[in-house]
Amino acid sequence: MVATAAKLKLPDPASVALKPDSAFTIIGKSKGGYDSPKIVEGKPIFGIDVTVPGMKYAVFVKPPVYGAKLKSANIDAIKTLKGVTHVFTLQGYGDFHSLQDGVAIVADKWWYAKAAREQLEVVWDDAVGTSHDSATYAAKAKDLAKTMGAAVASNGDAEAALGKATKRIEAWYEAPFLAHVPMEPQNCTAKVTADGVEIWAPTQAPAWGRPHVAKALGVAEDKITIHMIRCGGGFGRRLENDYMVEAAAIAQKAGVPVKLVWTREDDVAYDYFRPGNYHKLEAAIDGGKVTAYKARAITFGRDGKVAQGAGIGPHDFVPLVSPNYALEQHLIETLIPTGYLRAPSSNALGFVHECFLDEIAGALGKDPFTLRQEIVDAAIASPRPVKDGERGPAYDPKRLKAVLASLRTRSGWDAAKSGNGIGYGVATYFSHRGYFAEVAKVKVDDDGNWKVLKVWVVGDVGRTIINPSAGANQVEGSVMDGIGEMMSEITFDKGRAVQSNFQDIPMIRMSQAPQVDVHFEISDNGPTGLGEPALPPVIPAVCNA
Missing domain, CATH: 3.90.1170.50 (Aldehyde oxidase/xanthine dehydrogenase, a/b hammerhead)
Known part of the structure; x- marks a missing residue:
């Protein structure tokens, strides 16, 4: 059938009338998960x-x-x-x-x-692991922060603006290594015969695994069949x-x-961890505005190259804050296996830069929500040109402007009252082509214990939410993941992970789950993904609260 269809003459695209959105019967309609009943009933599908x-x-x-x-x-x-x-x-x-x-x-x-x-x-x-531990990494980071790193991105003259500023703000931020800890530990079933290799694996990327299996077993890739299991x-x-x-x-x-x-201890010990990182941040303030922003990041490398998941790119939000900016990076050599955790890079950088932005708002004496809106307005008025050699998704500040306006109204920001252990925080981030802003309402008791009571989320991922139910599920899950990540860290001692199981890697519990208000700001742009971009803002929003 496919071969026959391939021979058909294609119609002139100009003559093809596309179905209008109003005529969709599947796209844009909420549909339940196909496996959801089986999961609830405990069926063996994993x-x-x-x-x-x-x-x-x-x-x-x-x-x-x-x-x-x-x-x-x-x-x-x-x-x-x-x-x-x-x-x-x-x-x-x-x-x-x-x-x-x-x-x-x-x-x-x-x-x-x-x-x-x-x-x-x-x-x-x-x-080999003697010098690889958390204390050593932290000491190296402090030393490296004293010297200029490799340039990642820059515009204007941040050093000059910092030198003549009437007020300067400096801060040091650290983001820890994190483990993924999925509820199902790693597992795989395999059968090897003279005819080939058959594998049943709960994998996100079976094609990436095939060449490794071929090399380890000495067989041709076309002799390997991989069944992708839930x-x-x-x-x-x-x-x-x-x-x-x-x-x-x-x-x-x-x-x-x-x-x-694998056991749970295996799953933690042999994770591909979200890389930790360290940041020395400086900002200059003049005339009620941020006139310079300098970020020196210390992250991790392997064999002299940026370690997997440890990259910091020129589009990681810093350029939006000020017309004069400089983003630098140092590398600490590590043998710790690192990888990608939901919203890679953004899940740490959102925390770092959005929390520092609140510190800047405090120094300016401005409402932190208003400061973010002013920064977006400035980005609209003076678009930042993309320089030769830079890559990355194009950022449209007009889309974030609409998201912020909607969030300010939905969250009742202007009427929200902090006090009696209750605080409100806001944060935004442009991540994985999604524009998101979030407000968190947090309660802290007299003993310093904190609980997130509610999170308001507004996001723009284009003109169509393919499955609104699944879309809301992705956003709510991102919020829970982000809050859960705030509760743990992975540290190392002479090349091995110190933490091993849930007794020292606490997971967010149902009693800790906040109410989540989700709203999609529909824009006339192509739809983009929802698995990643709602996570980065929740961590700084909670911290800022």
């Missing part, structure tokens, strides 16, 4: 539920220090334990996206494999497919189909 005939269960023990090498293990002793069918080592090849050194334990049941793991004694060569949460973690490579490699060496299931 990767961790997959079973295939003849399947065994596996755990894979990797070094607690990233990049460490396996020296020895009591493999013969583990082979004698109840239910254990195979124990062997696998050797990595230096690609942190793929297979690492480790010991595989295969058993008739997963519990047998886990119990055997607890008796495994492994010796690692882990000297994920129990991903948030960017399952863009990486290390667990897929591990399952396939174990199945190949064991000679039987294998389901690999």
Whole structure:
């Protein structure tokens, strides 16, 4: 049918009448999630539920220090334990996206494999991690902040404006490393035969995993079939497919189909963490306006290049604040695996710059909402030209202007009264082509415990919300994710993660979930995504409150 259709003559586009929005019967109408009833009923639809005939269960023990090498293990002793069918080592090849050194334990049941793991004694060569810990990183960041970094973006003369300013504001911000911690730990089922490799994986990017499996197993990519199974949460973690490579490699060496299931501790220890970063910020104030803005970011690198997920680009909001600005970046070399967490880069930079903007508003004696509107108005009056070599989505301040006006009304900002432990905060961000602004109402008790009571969200993602119900769900989920991220951090000690499970990585609970008011500001622009842009503003909005 496809081959026949490909031969049909295309009509003249000018003669094709498109269906008007008013005639849509699916687009723009709320539809429930296809799998929602199955999820509510506890149906086995996730990767961790997959079973295939003849399947065994596996755990894979990797070094607690990233990049460490396996020296020895009591493999013969583990082979004698109840239910254990195979124990062997696998050797990595230096690609942190793929297979690492480790010991595989295969058993008739997963519990047998886990119990055997607890008796495994492994010796690692882990000297590589000696200098990689949170305290060392923080000290390096402080030192680097004293010197000029590599230029990322600039306009005008920020140094001159800072030098002659009647008032200067300086601040130091830190954003921590974060783990993804999806509710379903990493898992994968794999079968390797002479005919090829078959994989069942809860992955966000199966095509990215295929070449890694091919390299680790020494098979052609066209011999690998990947079944994409529903994920129990991903948030960017399952863009990486290390667990897929591990399952396939174990199945190949064991000679039987294998389901690999990570423990929660594995899931935390071997995450691809949201990179931490540090920021020295300076602003100049003259005549009631921000005349200069300078941001020196210290983030992380690997092999001399910006680490995955650690990039800071010229379009990351700073240029909007002042006509004179400078954005610089230093790198701290790390062996910690880093990756993409929902709203990559923006989830940290939104906090940093939007909170500093509130400090600037305080120094100016201005309402923080009004200051943001003035900055947007100035950007409309004097558009910033895109310089040669710069890339990134075009920013239209007129769209954010409409979003802010709508939010000010919906949130009742001008009538909101802070006091008695109640505060209100506002923040905006242009992220992943979405224009969002949010107001948070927060209560702090006498012991310093805080709770977000309500969040108002207004966003512009174009002319059409394909599924309004799913759209609101994405925004509400982004708000909950952002608030949850404020409750934890990952720290490191000599190359290994200190935190390991929910006892030291608290998740937001239902009793902590705020009311969320969602409104989409419809504009005459093509629709863009909703998975990312509602998250960055909620963190600074809560902090500013």
